[in-house]
Amino acid sequence: MRVLVVVANPHWTMETRLMATLAAGLSERGEVVAVAVAHGSDTERQVERAWPRLSVRTVTGAGWMRQAMSLRATVAALRPDALLVGTVADAVLAATSGSKTNAIVRRVHGQMPDDQHAELPWRARFALTRARVTLWGADQLVVGWPEPALVTATDEQVRRLPVATSEVVLVPGPTLDEDTLTALRTIAQVRSRHPDLRLLLVGNAPSLQAIRLHAAALDLAAAIHLVGPEAMLGHQLSHARAAWITAAGDTGAVFALAAMQQGLPAIVPQRAHYRDLVLPGATGVLASPDALVPMAAELARLLADDVLQQHMSSAAAARATRTFGWQAFVDDAAEHLAQAAGQRSARVTRRPSLTPG
Numbered sequence: 001m002r003v004l005v006v007v008a009n010p011h012w013t014m015e016t017r018l019m020a021t022l023a024a025g026l027s028e029r030g031e032v033v034a035v036a037v038a039h040g041s042d043t044e045r046q047v048e049r050a051w052p053r054l055s056v057r058t059v060t061g062a063g064w065m066r067q068a069m070s071l072r073a074t075v076a077a078l079r080p081d082a083l084l085v086g087t088v089a090d091a092v093l094a095a096t097s098g099s100k101t102n103a104i105v106r107r108v109h110g111q112m113p114d115d116q117h118a119e120l121p122w123r124a125r126f127a128l129t130r131a132r133v134t135l136w137g138a139d140q141l142v143v144g145w146p147e148p149a150l151v152t153a154t155d156e157q158v159r160r161l162p163v164a165t166s167e168v169v170l171v172p173g174p175t176l177d178e179d180t181l182t183a184l185r186t187i188a189q190v191r192s193r194h195p196d197l198r199l200l201l202v203g204n205a206p207s208l209q210a211i212r213l214h215a216a217a218l219d220l221a222a223a224i225h226l227v228g229p230e231a232m233l234g235h236q237l238s239h240a241r242a243a244w245i246t247a248a249g250d251t252g253a254v255f256a257l258a259a260m261q262q263g264l265p266a267i268v269p270q271r272a273h274y275r276d277l278v279l280p281g282a283t284g285v286l287a288s289p290d291a292l293v294p295m296a297a298e299l300a301r302l303l304a305d306d307v308l309q310q311h312m313s314s315a316a317a318a319r320a321t322r323t324f325g326w327q328a329f330v331d332d333a334a335e336h337l338a339q340a341a342g343q344r345s346a347r348v349t350r351r352p353s354l355t356p357g
Contacts, residue, residue: 025327087106
């Protein structure tokens with residue numbers, strides 16, 4: 001099956017990174033895949049660096065109409081069976097880039113609002129009404145992330161030995177929202193009884209300034225240690241006791257899944273669209289801003305009880321692999337693409353791994 005993945009966002013966000021990683025996974029699966037990215041963008045540079053063997057086509061021009069005309073030339077040359085997109089903007093480009101017979105699969109984040117196209121230009125809305133767009137993930141959570149490399153039994157035993165200092169990972173969003181405030185206040189309350197607690201704050205230093213200032217006001221300054229996003233995504237934080245995720249969208253979903261893959265019980269907002277990743281009490285906790293005292297008690301128990309932590313760690317890793325496994329995610333994408341293209345099923349022909357370089 002020939003697939004064109006459209007990732008026109010020039011910025012290397014988690015959404016664009018996930019779509020590019022999915023494109024590489026489809027190629028490894030055996031599909032003929034190309035990725036359309038914005039010309040000269042950070043996304044183009046990152047994709048070419050990470051997957052040098054992946055076919056990359058560029059989208060040029062300012063404004064969605066010129067970009068759609070640019071993408072039309074790529075569609076005409078490649079003649080894909082289906083196009084895969086992850087945003088409304090990319091769906092508009094795909095819909096405008098060819099005839100109405102093109103099959104388009106759009107991955108979405110949970111239930112779609114009725115007025116999702118209300119703010120689009122009329123030409124864009126018209127193009128979408130004529131296109132064959134299939135929504136993937138409108139009624140269930142669809143997310144994935146490549147699992148960590150397998151470890152030996154000895155490595156696993158060493159990794160799970162109790163450590164003298166307890167560490168909690170916090171992955172906040174770009175702003176100091178209510179969910180992040182709840183996390184900071186809960187951790188500060190627990191640290192008053194566990195003075196050795198360390199807070200691993202994931203992100204880039206400039207974007208975390210407001211959060212660090214508020215943490216300092218809660219007497220957490222000495223406990224904070226900054227960690228780059230790659231440490232979590234690369235499964236390098238397995239020694240921590242839990243991961244608290246407050247980021248929204250694909251950023252929160254992918255970081256929560258990456259945490260669970262390395263055996264970290266996940267604490268996520270009760271209202272997060274990715275809350276279905278967590279089984280409360282088994283693989284993590286659903287946090288509510290209105291339940292600060294119960295949350296503090298849950299976190300304190302998780303830090304103090306080694307048996308509970310190990311049980312939840314094993315359950316989190318097992319759920320991440322069995323229910324939200326990367327290969328199942330890729331296969332599901334291929335199946336939706338095949339059905340949208342009018343094929344019975346997506347045949348699997350494994351190729352050598354496109355290992356990021």
